[in-house]
Amino acid sequence: MxxxxxxxxxxxxxxxxxxxxxxxxxxxxxxxxxxxxxxxxxxxxxxxxxxxxxxxxxxxxxxxxxxxxxxxxxxxxxxxxxxxxxxxxxxxxxxxPGKAPFSKDFEDAVGLACESASVRQVARQLGLAASTVRAIDLRYLQRWSATRRKEPLKQMGVDEIYFGKHMKFITVVSNLETGEPLWFGQDRKQETLDEFFRTQLTENRRKRIEAACVDMWRPFTTSIEQWAPNCRIVYDKFHVLQHANKAIDEVRRAEFFRKGGRMRGVVKGKRWLLLTRWMNLDSQKRQQLNELFALNRRVMKAYLLKESLERLWTYR
Ligand SMILES: [Zn+2]
Structure with missing residues (x-):
């Protein structure tokens, strides 16, 4: 040849x-x-x-x-x-594309292989160290991320994830329409989310965010209010109900201490009953709750409020 x-x-x-x-x-x-x-x-x-x-x-x-x-x-x-x-x-x-001793075509082939096989498998097949394959894959993904078209962010999700003793919390921002995680930041402070807005989005893109679904965590909402003026804040069901359950528990405890004698006996041990939805209780448990409500209207009110809050999500 x-x-x-x-x-x-x-x-x-x-x-x-x-x-x-x-x-x-x-x-x-x-x-x-x-x-x-x-x-x-x-x-x-x-x-x-x-x-x-x-x-x-x-x-x-x-x-x-x-x-x-x-x-x-x-x-x-x-x-x-x-x-x-x-x-x-x-x-x-x-x-x-870089200083590494590989051509772009070679790196692209390795990156593509990593999409459907483990790093170790790809490494064995090509006679490379696993760490080398990992580094190539990272560069491949960075190039992909830099060149692809980024959809405008209209509905954003902000979550905190507990990452163990050392990392503590990380903040995850995702696009709720595409379901794609967009950014990770260390910690869960207001500054953490501020950094996302500052480094990842232009002012124009920030203005186009319509809604954000967030944990009920004050630093996040403060950051969103500052950076995304047209964004409405939506709390997700899980976190709202978590707060509602906590509120019920506080009422229960307050009543437990406020009333003495007979009342204590009735409220005692009813914690899980109060945190369970009415539709999930059998007739015997409902009877127990009714007895409690007959004695204490405050606890009943708190329970009914939470029940109607739950219905918000299934209301048609
Ligand atoms: Zn130059």
Missing amino acids: RDNEFTKILGWPGYRVFQHEIDETAMTLRLWVRRKRGNRKLICSGCGRKFTEAHDYYQREVRDLPWRKYQTTVIIELYRVCCPECGVKIEKVPQL
Whole structure:
């Protein structure tokens, strides 16, 4: 096979193979490539400025996609430019997205493989360390995230997740329409969510947020009120009812201490009855609650309030 045939199959735009080496025992293929004649526009990798003059050049080796069973290495001639902004800097080459010794096509293939197989499997198949595969996958995802179109955020969800003793809490922001998590921040302070608004959304995008579903956690609502002026705040059912149950429990406890003697006996041990919905109680348990309500109207009122609050979500 001649070098121009290698060039065709390799298919790196603007580059041609000028030398190759096939090792049949090691099953490796090495291809030396340089710019095609006429491909002389150099781009500074620091700032994107264009140059026609090169400062100097050197060779770099990267692993590329395999050719059948042959592991393939491309040795590429790279130029450095003398940039007034960045100094002497490597040119930008689309096939070489980073400093790692892999071509973009190779990294994309690894990233794609990681979508449907474990890191360990991919690593074994390609003869790479698991940590290398993980690093490639991360870069692949970062490139994907940087180039994809981001849907406008109209309905946002903000949750806190307890992440164990060391990390404590993290804040998770998600797009409720697409169900996609968008951002994670350490801690659950107002500043945590402030950082999301400041670094992830333009002012225009912030204005377009229509609703936010949040934990009933004051720092989050304060942050949203400040950054997203057109956003209505919605509390999710779980958290509202958590607060309602807590309120009932407080009434129960207050009544327990307020009244002495006989009343204590009736309220005592009824905690779980009071926290259970009426429709989920059998007739015997309902009877017990009715006895309690007959004696104490405050506890009954609290229970009925919570019942009607629950019905808000199923009301038609
Ligand atoms: Zn530059």
